[in-house]
Amino acid sequence: xxxxxxxxxxxxxxxxxxxxxxxxxxxxxxxxxxxxxxxxxxxxxxxxxxxxxxxxxxxxxxxxxxxxxxxxxxxxxxxxxxxxxxxxxxxxxxxxxxxxxxxxxxxxxxxxx
Amino acid sequence: xxxxxxxxxxxxxxxxxxxxxxxxxxxxxxxxxxxxxxxxxxxxxxxxxxxxxxxxxxxxxxxxxxxxxxxxxxxxxxxxxxxxxxxxxxxxxxxxxxxxxxxxxxxxxxxx
Numbered sequence: 001x002x003x004x005x006x007x008x009x010x011x012x013x014x015x016x017x018x019x020x021x022x023x024x025x026x027x028x029x030x031x032x033x034x035x036x037x038x039x040x041x042x043x044x045x046x047x048x049x050x051x052x053x054x055x056x057x058x059x060x061x062x063x064x065x066x067x068x069x070x071x072x073x074x075x076x077x078x079x080x081x082x083x084x085x086x087x088x089x090x091x092x093x094x095x096x097x098x099x100x101x102x103x104x105x106x107x108x109x110x111x112x113x
Numbered sequence: 114x115x116x117x118x119x120x121x122x123x124x125x126x127x128x129x130x131x132x133x134x135x136x137x138x139x140x141x142x143x144x145x146x147x148x149x150x151x152x153x154x155x156x157x158x159x160x161x162x163x164x165x166x167x168x169x170x171x172x173x174x175x176x177x178x179x180x181x182x183x184x185x186x187x188x189x190x191x192x193x194x195x196x197x198x199x200x201x202x203x204x205x206x207x208x209x210x211x212x213x214x215x216x217x218x219x220x221x222x223x224x225x
Contacts, residue, residue, distance in 0.1 A: 006156075032211035043119075043203050043216035044157070051211070089156060098164055099145065099210050103156035 004092050006104025021107045022074045023090035030092035038087045080111045115140035119217035132191040136204030144206040146187040151201040199224045
């Protein structure tokens, strides 16, 4: 119930392609769903986030789609570039008093030039 | 704007030696603070979190401890390191509630 399942583990796309990374959760108490981008040797950086009252959110080339009934959410990267090559983590947060996140296991994305 | 600093960036320690990793946050007050460990090919495992000075909660039993001596300072420690303590340690802060966490650039700890 506390897990966030992320897939695929790795992904290779051509420049301009639209990689899609999926995450699924069980616990309906989660109320905030961020995505993080991590480059080698760096900490994860917040990319985009969504709350369950919204089905889609776009920020630049990044879009989150959220399906509350299916308990799934996904990240789409439009017009992907080689600079987008990184590891992406989804997360789900919940808590009263102390708020905590459960992270997916990450997706390593490579965008070929 | 808020910034988070972690140091050192890399550390090589012998088994049985002590450890002290430091994390500080600037530009905000009374943040929630978190220590995570990231293993290769796995997600982030929450180790400790703190909602205020001197208030530490541990998520998993282990060889590590955490302290928060000042509002924006979070320290990860060990008295005697084990080989299994190797990993990438990340500090994060948030404003609490369903607000995003922001991470430092981590410490790569290698135990020999």
